[in-house]
Amino acid sequence: MKHCAPSLFARLANRAASIALLASAVAGCTAPPSAQRLPPSSDRVPPSNDTLPASLRATPQEVLQDALSAVGETTYECRSDGKRLSWTPTGSEATLVDQARHSVGTVTPGGYFIAYDRSQFVGAAAGEEIVNAGALTWERLVARDEAGARSNRGRFAKVTSVQRVLTSGGLPPVAACSEQGQSMLVPYTATYLFYRAAKAASDDTMPNSLAAP
Numbered sequence: 001m002k003h004c005a006p007s008l009f010a011r012l013a014n015r016a017a018s019i020a021l022l023a024s025a026v027a028g029c030t031a032p033p034s035a036q037r038l039p040p041s042s043d044r045v046p047p048s049n050d051t052l053p054a055s056l057r058a059t060p061q062e063v064l065q066d067a068l069s070a071v072g073e074t075t076y077e078c079r080s081d082g083k084r085l086s087w088t089p090t091g092s093e094a095t096l097v098d099q100a101r102h103s104v105g106t107v108t109p110g111g112y113f114i115a116y117d118r119s120q121f122v123g124a125a126a127g128e129e130i131v132n133a134g135a136l137t138w139e140r141l142v143a144r145d146e147a148g149a150r151s152n153r154g155r156f157a158k159v160t161s162v163q164r165v166l167t168s169g170g171l172p173p174v175a176a177c178s179e180q181g182q183s184m185l186v187p188y189t190a191t192y193l194f195y196r197a198a199k200a201a202s203d204d205t206m207p208n209s210l211a212a213p
Helices: 005-026
Strands: 060-080 087-096 103-108 111-115 119-130 138-143 159-169 183-195
Touching: 060 103, 060 159, 087 183, 119 159
Parallel strands: none
Antiparallel strands: 060 087, 060 183, 087 103, 103 111, 111 119, 119 138, 138 159, 159 183
């Protein structure tokens, strides 16, 4: 018996170590892949509205509702303008992550912002500025979907405009391409600021309301 005890203790110790290793691995998988790829939150503090270029500012009739980080890819297609071939952007696709680092929706080509609660905002570019020559432009989008087309409930139901700021990446390494029809995906990150009408500021049904910066 006294020869078996060390073996038993060794097996129990090995089993405990295996359980601890498995728990550690599971814990490391709880955050969505997109959140794991985001920079530290201190690097993503959005600028206040009044510090932005005039073309990107929300109107005085709007208040900030949401600040979401995004990580994804911008798609480019090799196209000809009749003289030369170049990479032409065809849209971005990304996962939207809240301040708790939870995935809450997606960005899709065409200016679509779709929350996992099925609410959505469809935007059209209203302003654009090159802030960093090595990254996607900062831009402002205003609603282009028809009045009444959206549900009255959900995260993006009452959004009136969106600002894309703090962009990183998203541009092709070179402007020229060699074969028409080729496509390329370029990773990018950004912060999207979602605004809604100020008159809805007291609406308790709006999720995750934020004070204006």
